[in-house]
Amino acid sequence: MRPNFxxxxxxxxxxxxxxxxxxxxxxxxxRDFYSAYKAKDAARIAQFYALDATFVxxxxxxxxxxxxQIRALFTMVFPKYESLDWEISHTTTASDDLIVEGTMIxxxxxxxxxxxxxxxxxxxxxxxxxxxxxxxxxHFFVQLGAxxxxxxxxxxxxxxxxxxxx
Numbered sequence: 053m054r055p056n057f058x059x060x061x062x063x064x065x066x067x068x069x070x071x072x073x074x075x076x077x078x079x080x081x082x083r084d085f086y087s088a089y090k091a092k093d094a095a096r097i098a099q100f101y102a103l104d105a106t107f108v109x110x111x112x113x114x115x116x117x118x119x120x121q122i123r124a125l126f127t128m129v130f131p132k133y134e135s136l137d138w139e140i141s142h143t144t145t146a147s148d149d150l151i152v153e154g155t156m157i158x159x160x161x162x163x164x165x166x167x168x169x170x171x172x173x174x175x176x177x178x179x180x181x182x183x184x185x186x187x188x189x190x191h192f193f194v195q196l197g198a199x200x201x202x203x204x205x206x207x208x209x210x211x212x213x214x215x216x217x218x
Contacts, residue, residue, distance in 0.1 A: 078145050082152060086138040094126035102179040109185040134159040148175045156187070165195040 081100075088096040098119045101107075107116040107125070116122050130136070140154040150173040155166050167187050174182040193199045 078143055078150060081150070082140055082143060086140065090137055092130035092133065092136060094123050094130055097126050098123035100180050101183075102176055102181050105180050105182065107183045107185075109187065111185070111187045111189045114185075132160055134162075149173065150175070161196065163196055165192055167192045167195075 085097075085100055088100070101119045101122055103119055104117070105119060105122060107122050108114060114125065116125060135158065137157045138154055139157065140152060142151075142153040144151040152171045152173070153169070155168050158165050158167070167189075168191070169185060169187045171186075172182075172184040173180050190199075190202070194201050
């Protein structure tokens with residue numbers, strides 16, 4: 053089989069490839085990584101990254117290089133939250149890549165926000181070499197009250213549109 057075809061099959065069926073991160077490793081990483089987030093422990097988070105790691109999040113215009121910049125970001129961000137938690141809804145692995153989908157639940161400024169996200173990790177020697185995050189910042193800012201909902205408030209007693217409605 054050609055390598056690209058094997059990768060495609062792994063992505064479709066969620067299978068691990070030889071030499072890739074396995075299910076147990078994935079579960080342990082997700083548990084430990086998001087536990088460090090919940091604990092708001094910037095030093096512990098930084099230990100998950102390779103020294104030359106990159107962290108990109110276009111939602112927040114982040115393009116960080118190296119563990120010092122990554123640790124500095126978390127050191128600055130964590131105190132803004134009264135609490136942080138994560139609901140992981142789905143993970144997919146292929147070779148040295150891991151995709152995590154879920155919802156960040158944070159308490160900030162006496163408001164609780166639920167923000168859907170996707171994180172794409174690439175590992176090298178059991179460390180994060182690259183991380184790309186995408187957060188639903190529109191609804192993050194709506195929940196904080198920083199901007200109005202682009203769709204307006206839902207009318208009281210309104211039902212969901214019919215399945216084929218535009």
